[in-house]
Amino acid sequence: MNQPQPVMLSALEHYSYCPRQCALIHVEQVWSENLYTMRGRDVHEHVDEVSSHEQGSVRSERALPLWSRRLNLVGKADQVEFYGDLPYPVEYKSGRQRKGHHETLQLCAQALCLEEMFGVTVDKGALYWHGSRERREIVFSDAMRDEVAKVAAAVGALLENDMLPPPVNDKRCEGCSLREACLPAVVADQGRSRRAVRELFMIEESNPPRPPFSKVG
Numbered sequence: 001m002n003q004p005q006p007v008m009l010s011a012l013e014h015y016s017y018c019p020r021q022c023a024l025i026h027v028e029q030v031w032s033e034n035l036y037t038m039r040g041r042d043v044h045e046h047v048d049e050v051s052s053h054e055q056g057s058v059r060s061e062r063a064l065p066l067w068s069r070r071l072n073l074v075g076k077a078d079q080v081e082f083y084g085d086l087p088y089p090v091e092y093k094s095g096r097q098r099k100g101h102h103e104t105l106q107l108c109a110q111a112l113c114l115e116e117m118f119g120v121t122v123d124k125g126a127l128y129w130h131g132s133r134e135r136r137e138i139v140f141s142d143a144m145r146d147e148v149a150k151v152a153a154a155v156g157a158l159l160e161n162d163m164l165p166p167p168v169n170d171k172r173c174e175g176c177s178l179r180e181a182c183l184p185a186v187v188a189d190q191g192r193s194r195r196a197v198r199e200l201f202m203i204e205e206s207n208p209p210r211p212p213f214s215k216v217g
Contacts, residue, residue, distance in 0.1 A: 007152050007159065016151060058081050089114060096134070
């Protein structure tokens with residue numbers, strides 16, 4: 001029996017933001033740069049090199065490989081701080097601190113990988129925004145952990161079935177680097193046209209034409 005394709009940790013954030021974006025990147029292998037992706041790449045160039053250092057009693061590992069057999073996840077952490085034997089994941093992001101749970105979902109997934117790898121409970125981690133030099137601690141709730149499992153399963157199904165979900169065609173598309181490849185407005189218009197044709201066909205089927213009236217004489 002073939003093993004399912006591993007799900008990249010980064011795919012969870014992509015799927016949470018937009019399932020179609022996730023499929024374009026991880027199924028269709030489409031990628032394009034814009035200002036936001038270039039900033040992100042520049043930030044990660046500083047944390048993607050494997051290194052280890054200690055500051056006081058805290059040991060930090062950069063670009064640490066991560067995996068979870070239970071959730072079929074693979075990837076790496078930007079940085080993991082070790083307080084004794086307890087790992088604490090830190091995910092680096094470009095720009096300034098913003099609201100939203102997409103980054104939090106990916107961070108929680110890293111924590112679940114670390115729990116499985118080290119046999120400990122990882123209750124919290126941190127997001128660090130390079131642009132504003134802000135760091136926010138995240139506590140991993142049961143609901144957050146459940147969402148990671150659901151999204152990991154959804155991405156796994158996407159990969160297994162080579163699915164390409166329809167575009168969202170909303171405000172998320174404005175800053176997306178894959179907008180030209182996705183064509184959200186064009187595809188959405190085509191979808192509306194197909195639905196209109198189907199609805200018209202259903203109306204005609206439910207109201208068949210009556211035979212012409214004829215006199216009996």
